[in-house]
Amino acid sequence: MNEHVNIVFLKKNNLFKVTIFGILFWLTLLILTPVKIKHPVSFLPFLLIFINYLFFFLGYFSLPPIKKENLLSYSINRNAVKKALFIIMAIALFGVFFKLFDKFYLREGSFNYSMSENRVLLEKAGASVISIISAIINPLALIPLFLYHTLDMKNKWMYTLCLFLFFSASFEFLMLGSRSGLFVLLVLFAIYLRYFKKLKITYGRVIIVSVLLFFLGIYSVNLFIERTNDFTKDRKKSIKHILTKAGFNYTIEPSESIRNSIINSNNETFQVIQLGFINFSQYYLHGVYEFNYMYNNYSAPHYYGAYTFNVFAKFINIIFRTDIDLQSIQKAPPRTGIYTTFFGPIFIDFGWFSFLFMFLFGFFQKYIYNQTIKGRFQFIPLLFYLMIINFFLLVINFINGAQGIYIITGFLLFAILYILLTGKLIISKRQYVKILK
Numbered sequence: 001m002n003e004h005v006n007i008v009f010l011k012k013n014n015l016f017k018v019t020i021f022g023i024l025f026w027l028t029l030l031i032l033t034p035v036k037i038k039h040p041v042s043f044l045p046f047l048l049i050f051i052n053y054l055f056f057f058l059g060y061f062s063l064p065p066i067k068k069e070n071l072l073s074y075s076i077n078r079n080a081v082k083k084a085l086f087i088i089m090a091i092a093l094f095g096v097f098f099k100l101f102d103k104f105y106l107r108e109g110s111f112n113y114s115m116s117e118n119r120v121l122l123e124k125a126g127a128s129v130i131s132i133i134s135a136i137i138n139p140l141a142l143i144p145l146f147l148y149h150t151l152d153m154k155n156k157w158m159y160t161l162c163l164f165l166f167f168s169a170s171f172e173f174l175m176l177g178s179r180s181g182l183f184v185l186l187v188l189f190a191i192y193l194r195y196f197k198k199l200k201i202t203y204g205r206v207i208i209v210s211v212l213l214f215f216l217g218i219y220s221v222n223l224f225i226e227r228t229n230d231f232t233k234d235r236k237k238s239i240k241h242i243l244t245k246a247g248f249n250y251t252i253e254p255s256e257s258i259r260n261s262i263i264n265s266n267n268e269t270f271q272v273i274q275l276g277f278i279n280f281s282q283y284y285l286h287g288v289y290e291f292n293y294m295y296n297n298y299s300a301p302h303y304y305g306a307y308t309f310n311v312f313a314k315f316i317n318i319i320f321r322t323d324i325d326l327q328s329i330q331k332a333p334p335r336t337g338i339y340t341t342f343f344g345p346i347f348i349d350f351g352w353f354s355f356l357f358m359f360l361f362g363f364f365q366k367y368i369y370n371q372t373i374k375g376r377f378q379f380i381p382l383l384f385y386l387m388i389i390n391f392f393l394l395v396i397n398f399i400n401g402a403q404g405i406y407i408i409t410g411f412l413l414f415a416i417l418y419i420l421l422t423g424k425l426i427i428s429k430r431q432y433v434k435i436l437k
Contacts, residue, residue, distance in 0.1 A: 004076045004150060005377050009195050015365050015383075015390055016060060019053075022391035026285070033281035034255040041288060045295040048352065049288070052343050053393075055355040059362025066373045074375035078151060080422050080436040085147040087421070088414065089165065092141040096168045098134035132315050135403070139410025141165040142188065146381050149196040169403075180402040184388060186216075191384045218269075221276040239263060239275060246279075247338045248286035251293055254278045287339035287395050294340050295347065300332040307332060308345040308397065311405045342393040345400050365390075378418040382411035 145162040153159070170185060193199035228238040243249070243259045254262075258278060265271035306313045306329050313324045332348055333340065340347075346354040365386050371379045385407055389398045398404040421436045 005072060005372060005375050005380070006195055006197070007071060007373065010369070010372060010383070013387065015369055015386060016057070018387045019056075019390040019393065022393055025391075026288075026394045029281055030285055033278070033285065034258050035252050035278075035281060035285065036255055037252055037289060039251045039289050039293050041292040042296065045292040048295065048347070048354070049291070049341070049343055049394075051355050052346070052358045056358040056362040059359035059364075060366045062359075062363055063366040063370060066370050070374055072373075072375040076150075076375075076377060077422065077436075081147060081151055083436045084418055084421060085144055085151070088140055088147065088417075089144045089161070091137055092144060092165050095134055095137035095140055096165065098130055099138050099168075099172065101130065101134075132311075132318060135311070135406045136409055136413070138169065139403075139407045140414060141168050142407070142410070143381060143414050145192060149192065149198070150377060180396065182220075184398070184402045184404075184407075187388055188384060191387065195380075195384070217276045217280070218272050221272050221279060224279065236263070239271070242275065242279060246282075247335070248282045248290070250335065250338075251289035252282055252286045254282070283339075284395055287341040287344070290335065290338050291340045291344045291347075293335065294333050294344055297334040298332075298348070299334075300348070302351045303329055303332070303349050305349050307348045308400045309405060310400060311409075339396045339401075341395065342389070342397045342399075345397045376415075378415040382408065382415060385411060 142165075145166045148159060148162045166189065167185060170182060172181075190199070224242065225238045228241055240263050243254055243262060253259075258274070262271055262274045262278065265274065306324060306326075310326060310329065313326060313329075316322050317324050317326070330336070333344070343354060346357055350357055368379050368383050368386065372383050385398075385404070389404070392398060396402075399408065
């Protein structure tokens with residue numbers, strides 16, 4: 001039996017369990033946080049979320065589990081994996097170059113500009129063929145670190161390059177002030193470490209990680225304050241604005257006592273800690289209530305995938321010179337700039353027929369999971385991202401958020417490339433060649 005797939009990890013953290021843990025965490029946070037619900041969830045939006053979860057699980061369990069004798073039935077050729085590593089690294093480096101060329105040269109973004117100014121510049125310039133191609137192949141930068149650990153290599157220069165590629169997207173996220181994008185990178189990195197047994201849990205490491213998360217949280221809150229400072233020009237006004245007028249305050253807001261305590265605090269560190277907890281809780285919880293508001297106020301037509309999978313519609317416009325009105329589609333929700341759970345974008349596309357999408361999505365996830373259990377390790381990065389999606393179903397749609405559609409496309413592209421490169425290229429009935437062997 002081959003040991004190139006960590007079966008124990010995949011079974012302990014299967015997609016069903018991760019989904020259930022996501023629900024429980026959301027409910028726990030709701031109970032612990034002193035917030036005021038301004039728009040309680042009504043019956044029909046609640047029913048729709050429930051039905052979507054139900055059909056997702058029905059799709060997931062419609063495929064039977066892999067029998068014990070078929071576990072790790074696929075083996076790997078280490079030499080082929082090593083060659084694949086170099087090929088993916090080369091493609092990823094081109095992707096990083098094209099991304100930087102597009103953002104900093106073609107669309108004239110700069111770290112000298114504020115986050116708001118960079119966002120306006122990039123949106124005004126619009127997408128190009130180079131930006132679409134770079135966005136699709138750029139997620140391949142997340143793959144070399146996975147292959148490096150799969151091969152259990154011991155080369156510090158190679159490891160450094162793999163780390164650089166993995167975190168290369170953070171430059172763009174920092175430039176645009178995208179906390180969700182940075183968050184996905186860090187979560188995926190933590191999953192890599194746990195999967196490859198590079199992160200053993202000890203009291204000392206728990207303390208170190210907790211301290212790091214604490215400072216990361218403070219940095220994240222200060223990043224949010226800085227973004228708000230772009231138009232308030234004053235720190236106290238920024239904090240007051242976040243607590244009273246930030247997008248998610250429309251449906252869920254801090255209790256009055258907590259809000260006054262934060263605004264009037266003289267201890268800046270304590271102020272940031274309090275603001276961070278409340279801000280995180282609102283950020284995490286508001287999607288369900290925004291979904292309720294969207295459902296009760298939605299008047300636009302449904303778009304059959306053009307909203308959730310807008311990148312493909314954008315690609316079709318560029319390549320085939322079609323005129324899909326993407327701006328109107330993105331303005332379809334009654335409120336923009338907020339989360340509406342995973343199900344909000346799906347509802348915009350399919351309405352009540354979203355349950356059919358969720359059934360197929362569950363079926364697709366179980367298929368990917370079964371392939372990894374059988375030993376097809378090339379699907380594991382995609383499986384990791386599906387774990388992230390599932391945990392946060394009640395928070396955000398990580399398909400059309402945080403560049404998720406690009407990550408999913410990149411991970412699928414890697415799996416397909418690996419299968420093609422290591423498969424048999426048939427020349428005749430008796431002859432075939434393998435590109436990687």
